[in-house]
Amino acid sequence: MSPIPKTAPFAEEEINLLNRVVGPASAVQRAWLAGFLAGLDASSLPGAVQPLAPARPAEPITIVYASESGNCEKLANDLAKAARKNGLKPTLIDMADLELSELTKAKRLVFIAATWGEGDPPARAVRAYSELMGEGAPRLDGVEFGVLALGDTAYAEFCAIGKKIDERLAALGGMRVVDRVDCDLDFAQPASVWLGDALKVLTPPDANRGQGNGQVIAVDFGKPAAAPNTDIVEAEISEHVNLNSSRSNKETIHLALAFEGGAPAYEPGDSLDIYPENDPAYVDELLKLAGLAGDDKLRAELIKSRDVTTLSLKTVETYAARTGHQYAKALLADGQAKDWIAGRQLIDLIAIFPIALTADHLRAVTRPLAPRAYSIASSRREVGDEAHLLISAVRYETNGRARKGVASNYAAERLKRGGRVRVKLKPNKHFAIAPADKDIIMVGPGTGVAPFRAFVQERRATAATGRSWLFFGDRQFTHDFLYQLDWQDALKDGSLTRMDVAFSRDTPEKIYVQHKLWEKRRDLIEWLDGGANFYVCGDAKNMAKDVRATLVRAYADVKALSPEAAEQAVASLERDKRYLQDTY
Ligand SMILES: Cc1cc2nc3c(=O)[nH]c(=O)nc-3n(C[C@H](O)[C@H](O)[C@H](O)COP(=O)(O)OP(=O)(O)OC[C@H]3O[C@@H](n4cnc5c(N)ncnc54)[C@H](O)[C@@H]3O)c2cc1C
Numbered sequence: 001m002s003p004i005p006k007t008a009p010f011a012e013e014e015i016n017l018l019n020r021v022v023g024p025a026s027a028v029q030r031a032w033l034a035g036f037l038a039g040l041d042a043s044s045l046p047g048a049v050q051p052l053a054p055a056r057p058a059e060p061i062t063i064v065y066a067s068e069s070g071n072c073e074k075l076a077n078d079l080a081k082a083a084r085k086n087g088l089k090p091t092l093i094d095m096a097d098l099e100l101s102e103l104t105k106a107k108r109l110v111f112i113a114a115t116w117g118e119g120d121p122p123a124r125a126v127r128a129y130s131e132l133m134g135e136g137a138p139r140l141d142g143v144e145f146g147v148l149a150l151g152d153t154a155y156a157e158f159c160a161i162g163k164k165i166d167e168r169l170a171a172l173g174g175m176r177v178v179d180r181v182d183c184d185l186d187f188a189q190p191a192s193v194w195l196g197d198a199l200k201v202l203t204p205p206d207a208n209r210g211q212g213n214g215q216v217i218a219v220d221f222g223k224p225a226a227a228p229n230t231d232i233v234e235a236e237i238s239e240h241v242n243l244n245s246s247r248s249n250k251e252t253i254h255l256a257l258a259f260e261g262g263a264p265a266y267e268p269g270d271s272l273d274i275y276p277e278n279d280p281a282y283v284d285e286l287l288k289l290a291g292l293a294g295d296d297k298l299r300a301e302l303i304k305s306r307d308v309t310t311l312s313l314k315t316v317e318t319y320a321a322r323t324g325h326q327y328a329k330a331l332l333a334d335g336q337a338k339d340w341i342a343g344r345q346l347i348d349l350i351a352i353f354p355i356a357l358t359a360d361h362l363r364a365v366t367r368p369l370a371p372r373a374y375s376i377a378s379s380r381r382e383v384g385d386e387a388h389l390l391i392s393a394v395r396y397e398t399n400g401r402a403r404k405g406v407a408s409n410y411a412a413e414r415l416k417r418g419g420r421v422r423v424k425l426k427p428n429k430h431f432a433i434a435p436a437d438k439d440i441i442m443v444g445p446g447t448g449v450a451p452f453r454a455f456v457q458e459r460r461a462t463a464a465t466g467r468s469w470l471f472f473g474d475r476q477f478t479h480d481f482l483y484q485l486d487w488q489d490a491l492k493d494g495s496l497t498r499m500d501v502a503f504s505r506d507t508p509e510k511i512y513v514q515h516k517l518w519e520k521r522r523d524l525i526e527w528l529d530g531g532a533n534f535y536v537c538g539d540a541k542n543m544a545k546d547v548r549a550t551l552v553r554a555y556a557d558v559k560a561l562s563p564e565a566a567e568q569a570v571a572s573l574e575r576d577k578r579y580l581q582d583t584y
């Protein structure tokens with residue numbers, strides 16, 4: 001090993017030279033050298049030994065991330081690591097914790113932001129985002145900034161939050177020194193290029209003088225040594241059970257996965273990404289429409305690895321550009337494409353604007369098939385090397401056609417007991433279970449209940465002393481009571497203290513979990529006043545918003561607070577990380 005580290009304040013070739021001398025030197029030779037150099041310094045100075053000039057403080061860089069499922073957070077961490085290596089001093093801020101005054105102090109600023117819901121900020125970032133967009137936002141004159149946006153072209157509001165933050169920082173006087181890049185689901189490569197470029201621009205020429213070579217160090221995308229295994233692994237399906245009755249119009253699959261050589265080290269609150277395959281019948285229909293029915297190689301590729309269903313504006317643009325289809329071009333030119341694609345899929349584009357296609361055309365209009373996340377519904381402390389998932393088959397009708405979600409129907413229809421599936425652990429430290437002596441309130445209608453089965457198993461396995469209260473809801477008690485027996489057992493053995501249920505289609509008036517929360521508001525506020533954590537999982541579009549609004553109303557009613565003070569009460573639960581969400 002070389003005795004002089006690469007971080008020593010010398011150029012690389014000087015470090016090499018020094019190592020050639022110091023490396024093989026004996027202990028006596030080194031001691032002599034140390035004494036000689038010290039003496040040399042002392043003798044060259046008039047009078048007393050002068051202290052060395054203080055090291056120049058590292059230049060700061062502020063990195064803010066707005067993240068829900070961890071992608072932006074991971075990129076922000078990577079950037080901070082690389083910035084540190086480049087001689088900068090990074091301050092890493094989760095937008096959940098951002099105080100806008102921190103931005104005014106920043107000299108260089110990077111935002112890495114995801115978009116959720118339908119053009120919304122990630123749940124944790126909502127407060128700081130609205131403050132940034134609000135009238136009270138401070139001026140950022142002279143702050144150098146760059147924004148990296150993550151999103152999904154399948155959504156109409158592609159990368160909306162990154163775009164808005166980018167515009168806002170400029171409007172507040174910030175100096176955009178790196179142009180924004182909007183990344184789709186396959187963001188790894190473009191994001192890595194952007195981070196590298198941003199670092200080059202934001203690193204002052206002499207920032208890493210201390211390291212000697214003045215070179216910008218490449219972004220290192222390695223994972224931390226202590227992190228759990230997040231590689232793609234294969235699991236065997238050991239159970240595949242539909243939890244709805246045969247008379248339900250829903251199908252929700254309980255999937256137990258067994259891992260040879262140990263399950264990934266997941267914790268309650270984590271998810272697994274499933275790598276799905278497309279429905280072969282759907283791919284056959286697509287190939288037939290494209291005039292490529294005989295191409296078996298392409299068929300296999302489309303089934304396994306291409307997103308053959310998503311139709312985005314970008315897909316139409318690529319289709320029009322590659323094929324020259326005049327009506328597809330006209331759709332774009334008229335500005336009608338955005339409305340036209342709503343509720344449609346790639347197959348509709350090819351059916352309605354037919355033209356002879358090649359395999360390369362199809363490759364060009366399809367992006368890589370992305371994995372889908374599913375909350376883990378088990379605790380390793382109870383199920384050992386298994387992981388359980390709860391997957392609702394997405395089926396709907398649009399534009400007069402029956403459509404099926406790719407991954408949920410892959411799980412429901414094509415995965416069988418004894419078969420295998422590729423999965424990857426997606427840790428979520430922002431949805432971790434509270435310590436065993438703390439009370440927890442869990443709101444999880446539909447598949448939102450999945451992580452709470454993990455929580456309850458964990459509470460049982462750790463003989464937790466804190467109380468736990470579950471709010472569950474679905475359509476009908478008789479047909480859709482997911483994991484009913486598990487909850488009954490848990491109530492009996494005390495791992496679940498209380499349970500309230502809302503079945504929306506059992507009564508003339510629809511009853512949802514938020515109605516149950518309202519009904520039980522006094523006890524709810526009492527639990528929260530006693531320090532309970534409040535967890536919400538499941539539908540982001542309506543349920544999560546209604547639940548939050550109900551909690552605000554509950555505070556106002558029970559504690560006789562003004563609407564503003566009640567809002568503050570919930571906001572402070574969020575700030576204290578006691579109101580936690582995992583919604584989709
Ligand atoms: C962190 C996280 C945890 C999750 N946990 C779970 C879980 O535990 N269980 C679970 O079942 N799901 C869970 N999901 C959702 C899951 O990841 C998938 O999004 C879901 O299963 C649908 O995927 P799919 O491939 O079947 O559908 P896709 O092929 O992705 O199709 C879904 C798309 O179909 C369209 N669509 C759907 N319904 C309609 C409609 N009624 N009308 C018109 N268009 C429609 C929409 O464009 C929608 O985006 C979770 C998601 C996240 C992010």
Ligand SMILES: Cc1cc2nc3c(=O)[nH]c(=O)nc-3n(C[C@H](O)[C@H](O)[C@H](O)COP(=O)(O)O)c2cc1C
Nearest residue numbers: 067068069070071072114116119151152155158159
């Ligand atoms: C339920 C859901 C809603 C989403 N809504 C949008 C959207 O409106 N616009 C968009 O561009 N991306 C959308 N996305 C894609 C995310 O922005 C993308 O997955 C991103 O990589 C997530 O980053 P994060 O892990 O840091 O939260 C959505 C993803 C999910 C699961």
